[in-house]
Amino acid sequence: MSEQYAYLRGGFLPLNDATISVRTHAFLYGTAVFEGIKAYWLPEAGRMGVFRMAEHYKRLLQSAHILGLQPTLTAEQMGDLTVDLIKRNQCQGATYIRPIIYKSDLRIGPILTVDGTQDDFCLFTVPMDGYLDVEKGIHVGVSSWRRLDDNAIPARAKVNGAYVNTALAKTDGHKSGFADMIVLTNQGHVAEGSAMNLFLVRDGQLVTSAITENILEGITRSTIAELAEKELGIKTISRPIDRTELYIADEAFFVGTATEVAPIVKIEHRTVGDGNVGSITQKLKDLYSKATHGLLPKYGDWITQV
Missing domain, CATH: 3.30.470.10 (Aminotransferase class 4, branched-chain amino acid transferase, N-terminal domain)
Structure with a gap:
């Protein structure tokens, strides 16, 4: 090198x-x-x-x-x-x-x-290739550490010091055998992953936490929502998510720049759907990969060529 x-x-x-x-x-x-x-x-x-x-x-x-x-x-x-x-x-x-x-x-x-x-x-x-090993989907937990509040250290800003919150959640999850963790707000709603946004699939629709739920306004999050609507005809609902919705979702996946699209097949001790990577998740994963590698010409303005 x-x-x-x-x-x-x-x-x-x-x-x-x-x-x-x-x-x-x-x-x-x-x-x-x-x-x-x-x-x-x-x-x-x-x-x-x-x-x-x-x-x-x-x-x-x-x-x-x-x-x-x-x-x-x-x-x-x-x-x-x-x-x-x-x-x-x-x-x-x-x-x-x-x-x-x-x-x-x-x-x-x-x-x-x-x-x-x-x-x-x-x-x-x-x-950096893959941030997580996602080929067969990942097994995640729900952290006891709550997501930082907007009136404390705002998750909307990527503040270096705030990532101690991420480190605590992810480290405890790693020690418990989970690939990563889902964190909740202080009100008990689902926020996001330790350092990535979260999507659920319920009844053919994408559901993700509202930006007022102490999450990062993810660029990959908005990319996936746009690809889902324009390429698959699936709209994204942004709203508060209860913890128990995690257990009845048809599909679930993390998204982020480093994470890309990470299918979730098990949350705590419950399988997501049938325990395999969901069809909508796989389609979005493939679309995202094509977009990032310049293989979807209509989204060429997303890429700055070097």
Whole structure:
């Protein structure tokens, strides 16, 4: 593999040199926001393509605004740097891209804004095929850890420090033998997965938690809803979901940039449907794969070719 690079403090440098001080505010207090973006090899174009990059950088700036960070770059500039980095790293397969806007001050004290405060942007890539082994579907649990509340640490913003909530849920699930976990709101409604959105299929319709249920407004979530309606004629209902609905769903699946589409065949000790990957889930999984690899020309504007 050729030498890998990252972007940090206004320039490209070897990945192993892309380090920060132990006094960095974002390291001490989690005061940063990030995105997970994925690029794929486009077999028909013979080049890499970044999937829904503009939407990801729009959301990154929204997260920064919620946290009160002051971005140093526009969405377009961050996109240009992303394309440059993919070229420098000679990516030729599925690649996970992690941009971060972070509080770069070297100071003690959690307050976000003081005179002379500094924020910075960094970016790196990691080869990534599957986030979960989903070939035969996954077995998940329901976490005892509740999803963070919008009035505490908003799940709508991808705040680095908030992912301790994800880590607690996912770690406990791993120790219990689950592939991942479903988390509930403080009111007991279904929120989402540990770090991905959730869909159910009930009576031929897609059901997903409302954006007011302390979930991330997922880009893959909106992509799947659009593909379902336009390609399969299936509408998506967004509403509160009770826990017991998990146990009577015909199908269930997680979606996310890293996760892509992960069929769920068992929740806790109950099979989902007949215990196999559902037909609607499989169709959406296949459609999503085709879209990300540039094989659905009508959705070509979702891809930034490199």
